[in-house]
Amino acid sequence: MSHAAPRRKPIPPARVDLRVRIGTLELKNPILTASGTFGYGDEYAHVVDLSTLGGVVTKTVTVKPRAGNAPTRIAETPGGMLNSIGLENVGLARFRDEKLPRLRVLKATVIASVGGETPEELETLLRALGREKGVGAFEVNFSCPNVAAGGARYWADPERLERTLARLKPLTDRPLIAKLSPDVTDIRETARACERGGADALTAVNTFVGLAIDLDAMRSRLGKATGGLSGPAVKPLALARCWEAAHAVRIPVLGSGGIASGRDALEFVAAGATAVQVGTATFVEPEAATRVLEEMREWLGAHGHARVTELIGAFRAEHAQEHAPATLAVEERS
Ligand SMILES: Cc1cc2nc3c(=O)[nH]c(=O)nc-3n(C[C@H](O)[C@H](O)[C@H](O)COP(=O)(O)O)c2cc1C
Numbered sequence: 665m666s667h668a669a670p671r672r673k674p675i676p677p678a679r680v681d682l683r684v685r686i687g688t689l690e691l692k693n694p695i696l697t698a699s700g701t702f703g704y705g706d707e708y709a710h711v712v713d714l715s716t717l718g719g720v721v722t723k724t725v726t727v728k729p730r731a732g733n734a735p736t737r738i739a740e741t742p743g744g745m746l747n748s749i750g751l752e753n754v755g756l757a758r759f760r761d762e763k764l765p766r767l768r769v770l771k772a773t774v775i776a777s778v779g780g781e782t783p784e785e786l787e788t789l790l791r792a793l794g795r796e797k798g799v800g801a802f803e804v805n806f807s808c809p810n811v812a813a814g815g816a817r818y819w820a821d822p823e824r825l826e827r828t829l830a831r832l833k834p835l836t837d838r839p840l841i842a843k844l845s846p847d848v849t850d851i852r853e854t855a856r857a858c859e860r861g862g863a864d865a866l867t868a869v870n871t872f873v874g875l876a877i878d879l880d881a882m883r884s885r886l887g888k889a890t891g892g893l894s895g896p897a898v899k900p901l902a903l904a905r906c907w908e909a910a911h912a913v914r915i916p917v918l919g920s921g922g923i924a925s926g927r928d929a930l931e932f933v934a935a936g937a938t939a940v941q942v943g944t945a946t947f948v949e950p951e952a953a954t955r956v957l958e959e960m961r962e963w964l965g966a967h968g969h970a971r972v973t974e975l976i977g978a979f980r981a982e983h984a985q986e987h988a989p990a991t992l993a994v995e996e997r998s
Contacts, residue, residue: 684973686801687864694933694940695953696953699943700777701946704723706770708950714772717953717957725776726755730753746885751810764799773800779805780814795837804840809845820847820848822853826857843869845869846868846902855912855913868921869906871891873891894922894943895922895943899923900922903935906937910977922944923941925955929942933976942956
């Protein structure tokens with residue numbers, strides 16, 4: 665028996681309504697750049713008109729500038745890459761005084777990514793930036809696999825996530841997006857904890873912890889033993905985590921992991937994502953986010969979808985009862 669949707673009459677791609685909403689923030693389309701893969705955004709302004717994207721998620725910013733990890737920090741792997749950048753960034757003061765003014769001129773919708781080793785550090789960042797002009801939302805990086813302190817393991821504790829978000833929430837009137845690690849036993853638990861703490865949205869997911877060994881030297885191919893795996897290799901893994909997270913909460917979810925085409929992006933949307941982020945694909949092709957956006961628009965037009973929101977969560981697992989109790993929970997509640 666085929667479950668294919670009936671064919672709709674195609675509509676001109678230019679007429680497809682791509683607007684989506686993340687809390688109080690309206691995005692002109694669902695395509696964003698992923699944190700750490702697009703600099704602070706301004707570095708790419710000569711190749712991409714930032715104002716045409718749904719948003720630019722900046723490199724994660726910490727209170728103090730960070731030099732990041734020792735080299736080697738990147739290793740190519742089949743279908744993907746490992747990185748151990750370790751949150752190299754300019755720090756809060758330079759981000760606010762140099763980067764944000766440039767992004768304002770470029771008319772980008774800015775999602776500022778913030779990271780901290782403790783809840784207090786995140787509070788400091790939100791106190792300083794929480795009402796800053798030109799920041800559309802905050803993505804809190806609860807999931808960096810490459811730092812010794814305040815990384816994905818530290819933030820994998822649902823109670824800590826909930827408590828921290830509850831402390832951050834009053835410090836800003838912009839949406840708070842919690843970025844989750846895929847390396848947990850059950851992403852639905854961390855997702856629900858963030859929702860309880862007051863997160864307006866989630867990003868699922870950050871990179872997966874990975875290891876590549878140079879057998880001849882008998883050492884890691886990175887300066888540090890492990891790194892974060894990203895790129896096409898992780899797409900099915902990320903899509904499954906995104907699907908699980910999206911069905912565990914009522915807040916919007918942003919998909920991330922291996923997205924390199926309009927179809928990839930729409931798979932995440934069908935799995936329940938309201939928006940998506942293009943990351944590693946940008947290293948191969950600087951205009952990747954723009955192409956993904958155009959491909960998405962074309963596909964929606966060709967398939968007769970007047971609005972991208974029609975497709976959010978359109979995928980329904982045939983065996984949801986067996987495999988996704990969270991899906992059932994959502995259906996029971998709604
Ligand atoms: C070189 C590199 C640096 C990254 N830096 C950050 C970062 O600073 N903050 C963050 O939240 N995610 C960071 N990420 C994770 C990406 O934002 C994205 O979630 C992940 O790479 C999966 O998407 P992709 O497969 O499209 O790259 C980084 C990824 C890469 C490859």
